[in-house]
Amino acid sequence: MSLPIESREELIQTAIKAKSYAYAPYSKFRVGAALLCADGTVIKGCNVENASYGGAICAERTAIVKAVSEGKKDFIAIAVTTDVPATLSPCGICRQVLREFCHLDTPVLLVPADYPQEGAGEEGGVRVETVGGLLPLSFGPEDLEQPRLPADLGK
Numbered sequence: 412m413s414l415p416i417e418s419r420e421e422l423i424q425t426a427i428k429a430k431s432y433a434y435a436p437y438s439k440f441r442v443g444a445a446l447l448c449a450d451g452t453v454i455k456g457c458n459v460e461n462a463s464y465g466g467a468i469c470a471e472r473t474a475i476v477k478a479v480s481e482g483k484k485d486f487i488a489i490a491v492t493t494d495v496p497a498t499l500s501p502c503g504i505c506r507q508v509l510r511e512f513c514h515l516d517t518p519v520l521l522v523p524a525d526y527p528q529e530g531a532g533e534e535g536g537v538r539v540e541t542v543g544g545l546l547p548l549s550f551g552p553e554d555l556e557q558p559r560l561p562a563d564l565g566k
């Protein structure tokens with residue numbers, strides 16, 4: 412699925428803006444995300460760390476959690492960016508959370524810190540993956556609906 416050019420650019424710029432709100436005093440690794448909802452709204456997410464390190468949450472999950480808590484569960488695309496001039500992709504936990512709410516073909520735009528990269532053409536150095544491509548052979552909500560053997564047969 413391809414995004415209209417204006418949605419794509421808005422999503423990229425919103426992810427870059429979201430990165431500026433990152434709370435990353437420990438890792439010093441800022442991440443920004445922007446989630447395009449089916450109703451056209453774009454939800455920002457940034458990483459939010461904590462002195463108790465396990466309390467940290469990534470930018471992608473921040474965006475998803477914000478959206479879901481506002482009643483939005485249909486998503487068209489997500490863009491992610493860092494301060495690294497390369498296209499980094501979401502961590503394993505975020506991939507699973509994206510898998511919960513997105514279609515396997517939902518685009519994930521990986522935006523380099525120096526977007527738009529010189530000489531990278533129209534794409535500006537953005538790498539587009541899909542949720543399914545980032546998490547092959549994934550386990551999802553529909554798997555819980557599969558017929559199962561009675562629990563005592565697994566002894």
Ligand SMILES: [Zn+2]
Nearest residue numbers: 469501502505
């Ligand atoms: Zn993550």
